[in-house]
Amino acid sequence: MKAVVVGSGLIGITSAYFLANRGWEVTVVDRRDGPGQETSFANGALLTPSMPEPWNAPGSWRVLLRSLGRTDSPLLLRVRAVPGLSGWGLGFLRNSSPARYERNTRRNSALALYSLAALQALRRDTGIEYGQAQVGTLRVFREAAALERAVESAERLRDAGLVFRALTRDEVVALEPALAPIARRLAGGIHYPNDETGNAHTFCRNLAELARRAGVEFQFETMASEIEVRARRVMAVICKGKRLTADRYVVAAGSYTPELLADVGIAIPVRPVKGYSVTFDRHSEDPPLRIPVVDDGFHAVVVPIDNGIRVAGTAEFAGYDLSLPDGRIGNLFTLLGQILPQAEFDRTAARFWCGLRPMSADGVPIIGPTPIENLWVNTGHGPLGWTMAVGSGRLLTDLMAGESVDVDARAYALARFYGTP
Template structure:
């Protein structure tokens, strides 16, 4: 079967890889000149199944007000006349209950765990290298209330058999020795030893090259202008210069997926949440992180990627605005400089922003279930596109191929919004 994949970020490329592995003829289309040049370009670098949690949860509305008032706050809302923003916010707030948070987290953790395992299988099969490390993630608590509030998340980790360690300061320092320099700034942490790190852009570029060797065609510098329908099927996809046809179509355009899908009567509740990162060269390895440290207070991830430190975070609700704002850079610099002073050369930091495709409830949208029999979605992964990419691509390939996925994906379809 010929399959057209729209999007060459990490989710689109992993979808193409697993579709090709399943024996399909695959063509990938993207407006960029290469893979992983938008949201996958410079994310935080963490592969953290255990931290796969919806943003919508009990207490979040009140916390959001506090975050917006903080000097180095993790949340910024820039209101504008945008009905899609308003609708998304209302839907997100409706999911801020204990029951919905638990349900949505239970939907997210299995696909994230499956994805991490699929990535390990892929790495063993291909030998792909991408500055990866398998040394876990440490969620660092500056306040006792944060440490004491881990019970709910730990119950979910136990439910799915995810290994974890609740650590005192000495345990945190054993996992991340550089934190000994700032012992007075934290009270403890929650460590997930099964988590990994790696450079998403390098991974996506290398996997795209391997996929091309397997026969996948990549059509870069190609802008999709419309999806064309005939009855209950997708008939073709129009670009600026031609029409492309296939037997099945996969939309993996991230935050931009709704633009095309709305026009054919498929309202996908995905909205962009802007994130920022800085990448700094390591100045002193003994003062740098070993893996990923999540600064819980500022919601910032600090990750070791080879000879660099990637610092990612903040959530800015401002539509499709890609402006680089110095205030957000200051938050990232403050977090890494406060916890790992001297570890990186901040004077040489490169600054980046990208749009995370967020659903209002948290889980991604994977599979069919739309009014069109040959249309499939793989989008809405939010901050977890890198974490969930291999599992999502593998599940999507199974669904397209008419196979039952190894992990239950029945509640990840778009029909949950019906």
């Protein structure tokens, strides 16, 4: 069997790797000059089955409306992005009812836990390295009510396999002494010992290399401009004016998946949600932080990565804009100062980045077949694409091979947006 995969981010590469390992002949096309150059490049580096909640929590629309035009807000809705969100936005709101939010949280939780186990198996099988660490994550809270809500939410996921420990302020500092200077501002925290970290871009590069050894052909600097369809079958993907043909086609083009599929009449309810990161390469034996810290109130993460530190966060509905405004970068420095006020970082050596999270209308990824017989999709992972990448690649390829799957595939099917609850 031959397959063409569009996209070499975390999701396209894992899909291609598992197809090749089943003996498929796979070609990956990507418009960039190497793997993982877009949203999978400098993300928050966290693998967190502990945080499967979609971003459209009950009441989140109020927070978004309050953010309109407030560029210092961690969550920002740009006025110019509103028209492009119309249909998708209604779906986003509809899915913020308590019942749907709970259901979607469970769906993400199942895939995230499955994915972490699949990543661990991949590590055992291949020895792949990507600066990984298994120290868990520490989520800290500035308000007692928020901590209480998070503990309740974690309790509800205990039966799904979530392991966690609620911590007092003193226990937070005992676990991560670097937080001592802000201890009196904290209400407490939660430690999720099974979460992991790793550099997503390094993973993309190294998994692409393993895929190449398994026979995958990568065509970089190759834009897929059109999908040619006849009688409800894909005949080819058009790249640089040439027809690339296969038996099956996978679109894993992140936030750009909807525009590619709209041309063949398939509506993919995914929109870009912009986020930023700044990385300080501090080659020191003594990193300022031992364990990744997620600050609930500031919607930010501070993560030790490759001997350095990365701060990532903020969510902005700004369409496909990839600019790096000073104000938003300043925001990240402010967040860092709120979490590690004592640490000194060389701002002149900081590397800034932004990416577009492919966010589905219900906050759950879209993995599986489309109404076009030989066309498959793997996208919509929003803020959890690294956490869910390996499991999503496995799930898609199990489905494409017609094999039994380890999770409830209907929960991630595109068909759920067309009538099935």
